[in-house]
Amino acid sequence: xxxxxxxxxxxxxxxxFGISLMLFFLLRALPGDxxxxxxxxxxTQDEVERIxxxxxxxxxxYVQYAKFLSRIVRFDLGTSTRTQYPxxxxxxxxLLNTVILAVAATILACLxxxxxxxxxxxxxxxxxxxxxxxxxxxxxxxxxxxxxxMLIIIFSVKLKLLPVGGSGGFVxxxxxxxxxxxxxxxxxxxxxxxxxxxxxAQDYITTARSKGVQEKMVIIRHGLKNSFxxxxxxxxxxxxxxxxxxxxxxxxxAWPGLGRLLISSILARDYPVIQGSILIFALLFVLTNLVxxxxxxxFDPKVRYE
Amino acid sequence: xxxxxxxxxxTWEGNSQEFGHWKTGSSKFFRNKAACFGGxxxxxxxxSSVLAPAFYSKDxxxxxxxxxxxxxxxxxxxxxxxxGRSILARIIFGGRISLAISVxxxxxxxxxxxxxxxxxxxxxxxxxxxxQRLTDVMLSFPPFLLALALVSVLGVGLKNTIxxxxxxxxxxxxxxxxxxxxxxxxxxxxxxARAVGTQDHVIxxxxxxxxxxxxxxxxxxxxxxxxxIFAAGLGFLGVGVQPPDPEWGTMLGSGRSLIFAxxxxxxxxxxxxxxxxxxxxxxxxxxxxxxxxxxxxx
Numbered sequence: 001x002x003x004x005x006x007x008x009x010x011x012x013x014x015x016x017f018g019i020s021l022m023l024f025f026l027l028r029a030l031p032g033d034x035x036x037x038x039x040x041x042x043x044t045q046d047e048v049e050r051i052x053x054x055x056x057x058x059x060x061x062y063v064q065y066a067k068f069l070s071r072i073v074r075f076d077l078g079t080s081t082r083t084q085y086p087x088x089x090x091x092x093x094x095l096l097n098t099v100i101l102a103v104a105a106t107i108l109a110c111l112x113x114x115x116x117x118x119x120x121x122x123x124x125x126x127x128x129x130x131x132x133x134x135x136x137x138x139x140x141x142x143x144x145x146x147x148x149x150m151l152i153i154i155f156s157v158k159l160k161l162l163p164v165g166g167s168g169g170f171v172x173x174x175x176x177x178x179x180x181x182x183x184x185x186x187x188x189x190x191x192x193x194x195x196x197x198x199x200x201a202q203d204y205i206t207t208a209r210s211k212g213v214q215e216k217m218v219i220i221r222h223g224l225k226n227s228f229x230x231x232x233x234x235x236x237x238x239x240x241x242x243x244x245x246x247x248x249x250x251x252x253x254a255w256p257g258l259g260r261l262l263i264s265s266i267l268a269r270d271y272p273v274i275q276g277s278i279l280i281f282a283l284l285f286v287l288t289n290l291v292x293x294x295x296x297x298x299f300d301p302k303v304r305y306e
Numbered sequence: 307x308x309x310x311x312x313x314x315x316x317t318w319e320g321n322s323q324e325f326g327h328w329k330t331g332s333s334k335f336f337r338n339k340a341a342c343f344g345g346x347x348x349x350x351x352x353x354s355s356v357l358a359p360a361f362y363s364k365d366x367x368x369x370x371x372x373x374x375x376x377x378x379x380x381x382x383x384x385x386x387x388x389x390g391r392s393i394l395a396r397i398i399f400g401g402r403i404s405l406a407i408s409v410x411x412x413x414x415x416x417x418x419x420x421x422x423x424x425x426x427x428x429x430x431x432x433x434x435x436x437x438q439r440l441t442d443v444m445l446s447f448p449p450f451l452l453a454l455a456l457v458s459v460l461g462v463g464l465k466n467t468i469x470x471x472x473x474x475x476x477x478x479x480x481x482x483x484x485x486x487x488x489x490x491x492x493x494x495x496x497x498x499a500r501a502v503g504t505q506d507h508v509i510x511x512x513x514x515x516x517x518x519x520x521x522x523x524x525x526x527x528x529x530x531x532x533x534x535i536f537a538a539g540l541g542f543l544g545v546g547v548q549p550p551d552p553e554w555g556t557m558l559g560s561g562r563s564l565i566f567a568x569x570x571x572x573x574x575x576x577x578x579x580x581x582x583x584x585x586x587x588x589x590x591x592x593x594x595x596x597x598x599x600x601x602x603x604x
Binding site: 015018019026029030137142143146147149150152153157240241245251252262266267271278282286 | 443448452454543569576587591
């Protein structure tokens with residue numbers, strides 16, 4: 001088991017290395033002189049020089065990369081060219097908001113998606129199953145930012161029940177969480193359904209039923225527990241996709257998270273903050289996948305002995 | 307669609323694909339009502355996009371401030387936007403942009419992804435290692451963020467939207483192609499071809515490529531929908547296709563500030579995106595169910 005965990009941890013190192021390379025070249029890939037591009041066309045020669053020095057662009061590439069790496073390891077992500085604050089200071093409070101939103105959406109998606117998938121799998125090809133399948137397909141096809149706007153129009157503008165946007169308390173979280181969860185609910189429901197259907201067709205389910213085990217127990221103890229691996233995998237993978245979606249949802253609801261910081265930095269060409277935010281998003285994604293793989297150890301005893 | 311097991315695109319990886327199911331597949335596809343509905347949606351989308359200039363002679367970007375923000379009426383079925391432009395006309399012309407973006411970005415992902423996947427899966431060794439580590443890195447970014455990161459470097463506009471969305475779809479295309487190649491490489495007919503001294507490139511293009519086409523096509527169909535949502539997302543954030551061009555996401559973005567005064571401006575472009583993406587998803591699901599030999603034939 002420890003060997004498995006250790007190997008899995010080791011395998012993330014090349015990925016992290018790759019991410020750092022990609023982020024490093026993100027800035028260098030700018031057409032023309034990056035310092036000039038960042039400073040803008042109207043900048044004076046002094047300003048361009050200052051940015052060049054601030055970003056260390058006047059040194060050889062390998063020195064720049066080595067410095068970049070050593071800074072990242074120390075969690076020094078540089079200084080925002082827009083606000084002159086350290087990037088970490090810009091990111092930290094927003095990261096928390098994004099994590100709150102993403103976790104709320106994931107919980108919501110599991111609470112709705114897993115039962116819906118089970119109902120569909122237990123009574124396949126019935127009206128109930130068809131409704132779940134159709135709703136799941138709708139959820140997957142709907143652009144989240146549009147759904148967000150529609151929810152605002154219905155619940156904030158027409159019914160005046162919930163705030164249009166911003167942050168402050170639980171009520172501010174409701175609409176963004178629903179918006180972000182929509183496509184995840186769909187994916188979770190679909191995958192729960194197919195995983196459960198596969199498990200319910202197994203011989204041990206027939207055995208359990210013939211032993212006279214209550215149907216509720218068959219479904220939960222024998223069925224659901226064995227469907228957990230594909231469900232967890234898909235939730236983990238989708239968590240990453242959802243992180244990408246936070247950029248849009250946060251923009252719709254003016255939620256002060258990392259996604260909104262990223263987009264405002266892109267529009268302001270604030271490259272240190274762009275680099276930092278994307279790095280954090282990638283780290284979160286890699287970390288989630290790692291955690292998902294670790295949970296296998298719990299749910300699948302086979303992994304422990306490999 | 308509901309009477310078949312669902313599978314995520316990733317389960318294609320590593321499964322053996324047989325060629326020659328097209329005929330049985332097509333009859334199976336046409337019996338699937340949901341898939342046919344998806345096909346109809348896409349047909350309408352493509353036809354209206356292609357023929358748009360034929361039945362609407364005015365410029366969809368032409369402003370008419372006197373009729374700004376009119377709600378839907380008989381004369382202007384979907385109402386007008388803040389500059390008095392017909393939203394219906396802009397949605398139909400926007401379809402041309404969405405069609406162009408999805409075709410080009412999916413094409414780009416296939417053009418680069420399939421050869422890399424073929425080489426990676428067939429030859430293995432160092433090439434495989436390098437290509438797989440590169441895809442690992444690309445896969446460690448949420449796909450939409452990858453597109454966004456690329457746009458932040460390349461800049462806004464139609465061309466850069468296509469490149470970014472195409473590259474965001476690249477790692478999955480490589481993985482799926484490679485996964486299929488890995489299993490087909492071990493088939494007897496490939497071994498036979500190799501035994502009689504057939505050259506590698508002939509084996510790759512004549513024996514392997516046709517047999518990995520099914521999962522690639524299914525995946526591409528689903529990717530069409532994703533490309534449209536991604537491009538619309540970029541447009542909505544203001545870093546995609548720029549106004550006044552009527553891209554659906556860009557239209558939604560400008561309608562966002564009007565949700566109090568004129569909610570219809572943001573509503574209709576979203577419905578257009580939804581219907582087209584739904585069409586591609588239904589079509590992709592239907593194709594997968596019809597062409598996946600592992601599901602068997604009733």
